[in-house]
Amino acid sequence: MSFPRVKGEWMTPKRRFLSALFGGRVDRIPVGNPTSIATVELMEATGAFFPEAHLVPTLIADLAAAGHEICGFDTIMPYFSVQIEAPGLGCEMDWGDKHQMPDCTTHPFTKAEDIDAITIEKFLDTYSIQSLLEAIRILRKRYPDVAIVGKVMGPWTLGYHGFGVQNWLIQTKLNPEMIRQALNKLKEFTIAFAVEQVKAGADVICMPDHATGDLVSPKMYREFLPHLHQEITYRIGAPIILHICGYTINRLEDIANSYFDCFHYDTKNDPVEAKAIAGKRISLIGGINDPQTLLQGTPEDVKREAFIAAKAGIEILAPECAIPTAVPIANLKAIVEASREIAGLL
16 A cells, blocks of 8 residues: 555554544544445456355455445445345345345244254354455455454344344234343354454454334334343454444434444434434444435535535544445545545545
8 A cells, every 4th residue: 555545644544444433533534334335336347246246255355345445445344235144044045136135035033942053153154154254354464454344233133134024023012022032142143253253354343233213113222222232342342333224313322322432324314413412422434325315416415415424523434324236436436535625635
């Protein structure tokens, strides 16, 4: 890596991202992706296409690295979907194509005891999990100065995989004690996979746990998850970003008190209001809308949203979630350009 990439930048991407993650000083606001920025254009540029790029370590690494090499992001994140753990839980898979993300087609669990048939060792030996771990090792060797972001699904999301979304949510009402038992079992898979990613070279772990406001009330969130998330963050021990889609202002107070270092928020939430709640307890990452701005907007539209997020005090700029694969590269590059413009470097 040449120094500096842009005159006035005195931090490596890794140092910049980690400093902002912990609320520290930076040479410019970093640009990261705790979720996927894999697009068809990036697949064409690297020759690494879905579905193979979900499962072949070298292709995973090549596609993930394009976010840094081509778009200029300060992070590399090699987990492109939410389904890498699903086969390890016994789900059958449709791995999709270059336009469609993977999905599990079966849900093997009906009760908490069913989870006991899956040992941690068997889970970690799953081909999709081993492929991701090897991709992280490859990336760590290639990019010692770039922040490598691992990703692991939280126990609530693993519940969706194992039980099916509808059945899982129904059981939260009909049999909440079973859900608690299941969560306590599933958290062990979350922790084990995260620890292995850190051993492989990940600097940070993103943990999506999809208790979105569209599906889970604030009361239900408080009933099932904050204490569990506190235990998970403590036991993993590495820097952790929580990701939850949708409206989350009504549970952000609980999130801020759950020991996460950073929260990846959706643009359904006002950044000024979110930052007022988060304060200095937890950093925020996000600010750029996916379906309207990144997919359908122009680079100037992207920059406008980045300026708004930065003015609100958001520590790290990022797309709000995994982006549509049709997003143009120019709009991803515009986030980095905005960061440099804000710092007066362009």
